[in-house]
Amino acid sequence: MPSLSSYKNLHKRYSYFFLIAGIIFVAFNLRPAITSVGPLIPIIRESTGMSNSMAGTLTTIPLLSFAVFSLVAPKLGLRFGNHLSIFCALLILGAGILIRSSGVITAIFIGTALVGVGIAICNVLLPGVVKFSFPKKVGLMTSLYTACMGIFASIGSGVSIPLYETFGLGWEQALGVWAVLTVLALFVWLPQIIGTKETKKPVKEDKPGFSQSIWSSSLAWQVTLFMGLQSFLFYSLITWIPDVLVELGMSLSLAGWMLFLLQLVGIPFSFAAPIIADKLNNQKPIVIAICSLYFLGFTGLIFNPNVAVITISVLFLGTAQGGAISLALTLLSLRAANARHASLLSGMAQSFGYLLAAAGPVFMGFLYDTFHTWKPFLFVLSGIAVFILWFGLKAAEDKFVLPE
Structure with a gap:
């Protein structure tokens, strides 16, 4: 038996x-x-x-x-x-x-x-x-x-x-x-x-104020800002990229397909990034790769916007975004010593992160209303990618937000 x-x-x-x-x-x-x-x-x-x-x-x-x-x-x-x-x-x-x-x-x-x-x-x-x-x-x-x-x-x-x-x-x-x-x-x-x-x-909770101590961790803020800024960029892109591409000469229907492609192409990389991240001592190489793709994508849209370059640029941006969101979610676990810390860090990062995300589409719409062109949109998001790189490199260090 x-x-x-x-x-x-x-x-x-x-x-x-x-x-x-x-x-x-x-x-x-x-x-x-x-x-x-x-x-x-x-x-x-x-x-x-x-x-x-x-x-x-x-x-x-x-x-x-x-x-x-x-x-x-x-x-x-x-x-x-x-x-x-x-x-x-x-x-x-x-x-x-x-x-x-x-x-x-x-x-x-x-x-x-x-x-x-x-x-x-x-x-x-x-x-x-x-x-x-x-x-x-x-x-x-x-x-x-x-x-x-x-x-x-x-x-x-x-x-x-x-x-x-x-x-x-x-x-x-x-x-x-x-x-x-x-x-x-x-x-x-x-x-x-x-x-x-x-x-x-x-x-x-083990002790009073435990859940508040996460907010005093500099590493937790770096993870939070990485999460928030990539969310800001993502929701700004999926809200306004069809309008941007129409201004660059695409038809509305083709611009809609580009939006679908932007989301679809990121899926394989959203799967790969956490697996690679878990095998590395720190995740800085992934952060550098993601931000390099962001820069290539925005550079193509700003300086050489023909259909072929636009398509390649959208592929770069979608790949970067797929890797960015999955890496951000992986960092919530990797930078936490235990499940409780992971939940607290997740709450902090996603709360502040989605506040930034909610502001993104509104602010970008305001830019367009002010300048009547989508060029500032592309330059601002390129600048956001610089900050994603900066905070991402800090968040990728092999440390815990709180001691175990």
């Missing part, structure tokens, strides 16, 4: 299998509820009678929710356990998607805010789950879930219009369909909250 140790080993394998599956399905839900909105904004605006500025806030509200609830999420993880908190966050996300798809203007904004709350909590707590459950495979697991995020971010932006036009769904149903993915994630994540030690015995 099989020994007791054999049963324990088999149970452990199944537990890891369900946890990995759960992380993947949670990652599937972290972007499409947001990226699916952009292509539908003109239709939503026409259907509801919203003003341009009001419709534009549909992409800003989730980022502001990220900023606020990224600070709250570590406390929820400490109080209730990361697994249970993520399950509740998925419930909030699903409820937000359904409320938003009602078509009532007030409900649209309430639902959009709830979508941001649910995603923010999952964003912050997943690095802690990875650090705790896979301490020797942080790079691989971060690669896995960031690649899943990237794939469904692209799918979210790519299928919205086909769902609306080809399948004859209204914009409400085209947005509401993502609730199905959330329900699937709830079922796959369910084993993590049944009989697990973490959720039966919630972690409590």
